[in-house]
Amino acid sequence: MRLFTLIGGGVIARVSRLGRASVFLYRVFLGGWQIFTRPSLLVHQIYAVGVLTLTIILVAGLFVGMVLSFQGYNTLVDFGAESSLGLMVALSLTRELGPVLAALLFAGRAGSALTAEIGLMKATQQLAGMEMMAVNPIERVVAPRFFAGFFSLTLLAALFTAVGVFGGHFIGVTVLGVDAGVFWSSMQEGVDFNDDIVSGIVKSIVFGFVVTWIAVFEGYDAVPTAEGVSRATTRTVVNASLAVLALDFILTSLMFGDV
């Protein structure tokens, strides 16, 4: 009997949490007009969420591109197909690694910071204070962060991919001696703008939406204690990463499944 109570309680708690998250998202969108009347709030948040994440994204993108190029070269050279190196690097980056890795890094670097910031505001009753002063905290605090994260990740994923391609170019052409013309032309022959690049961008938009949604909701919904905030931060990173990987599978099977 205890077991049933435990399972049922867990299910009810999760479903009602999902419901709260959806209502919260709806209120964030209602509060979204604020970013047009006060764009400085959005600019400030893009700085905190996007610009400060730039370093890790650029460095990670560079190294991922270089490693891909190394590994790809070692595999392809066995088949005498090292001329396809550029194509392999570019396809794996645009379709998968760019959006997914950028979203995972973003969840760790910016998502956790968003949750901790909003959670601490709640724990120190700043959000309640705003409501006292008839300032809607969702409009003033949450909505700018949400839209800034959403917007930043799309740009960051594109930067990750572009830097990765140049990292791959550096290793492939400069170090391993693949011909530069072949590297670029095999890439341009094989990468289709609509099929590969646009679907990568769509992926990064979806990931940006989900990761920032989870981050701001966990912060807003955190138990307002030191322990509650730390738990919420952990949950953000874990849930956002799992959501990105699961959604990536779904999106990939939708986009590339029916060839």
Added chain:
Amino acid sequence: MAQRQVMEAWVGIFVVMGLAAFGVLALKVGNLSSADVADAYQIEARFDNIGGLKVRSRVTLSGVRIGRVKEIYVDPSDYRAVVILDIAGRYTNLPADSTAVIQTAGILGEQYVALDPGGDESFLKDGDKIMLTQSALVLEDLIGKFLYNKSDSGDGK
């Protein structure tokens, strides 16, 4: 105030970099830059079998790319494949009796249309047809013929 301007400048740099990354992806990595052939004119060629030729495959003259395949369809009246070729506007002096051959890059590579110039005095114009064509080499057919010949000669002994 100064600090805020620095922040705004960084955000501006970030957005510009992001948009530049989109530009790099579209033009350098993707094929948006080479998707269109500059002021192209169209030539039609009919083949019995186009093999693995696809829309946007290359059209070459002496190995140099001068255009792309624009459209492929089957003519229902004679069941032959009609391939419309986009040829770049600056190659206006293709002789009217040129041949179009579907060739393969490498043994298993992608297929493309190779044009072979003829000796005619008049040139191909927009909407003209190439009369002399040679179909794609289908590897399976070749292997089939080879095996058939082998077994024939084996019987002969």
